[in-house]
Amino acid sequence: MAKRLGKVQSMKFLQSIGILSLILLLTVSCKSSNNSMSGMQNLHKKWMLVEYKDFTKEELTKLEANVDLTKNPESPNRYTAKMGCNGMFFTAEFNNGKAKFSGVGSTMMYCDGRMRLEELFGKDLPNMNQYIIEGHFLTLTDGKSTMKFVAADWD
Structure with a gap:
């Protein structure tokens, strides 16, 4: 029973890391897109x-x-x-x-x-x-x- 509980907690931890990684990736990609557009606006x-x-x-x-x-x-x-x-x-x-x-x-x-x-x-x-x-x-x-x-x- 304890092993099964440990596996569930590990799965939740991995899912949390996956979701946080996805959020970070989306944030960075949106920022670089805005920066290239602002460069053109600066021109x-x-x-x-x-x-x-x-x-x-x-x-x-x-x-x-x-x-x-x-x-x-x-x-x-x-x-x-x-x-x-x-x-x-x-x-x-x-x-x-x-x-x-x-x-x-x-x-x-x-x-x-x-x-x-x-x-x-x-x-x-x-x-x-x-x-x-x-x-x-x-x-x-x-x-x-x-x-x-x-x-x-x-x-």
Whole structure:
């Protein structure tokens, strides 16, 4: 009788461990899914350009150089940028550190002394094929050239 009681208690103990293991597994898998989604949400915001080619941070700040990757439900892959003069627009897709930019265009105003950044950015953006978010920074690169941004909502 005592052996039988011991077996029942052992079975209940194993069932409890199994249930706790299942709960732990579900909790961890839900958390990692939320983290990858929040990473994408962190991408979709306004970013200020702080490092690019030979431009100083002061020059980039004065020009208010930025890309706005905020999602627009009517045009989900269309985004905008401003590099000191014209409004720019482009199409982009982001997936697991890979980026694809296309359809880069802009309005056609002339701004004396403010066009170099815009011209270089418009030429280089379609070549950017990788992105990484580290803290409040977004970096775009093609392996040779790099554009570094800081989140506009970060103080």
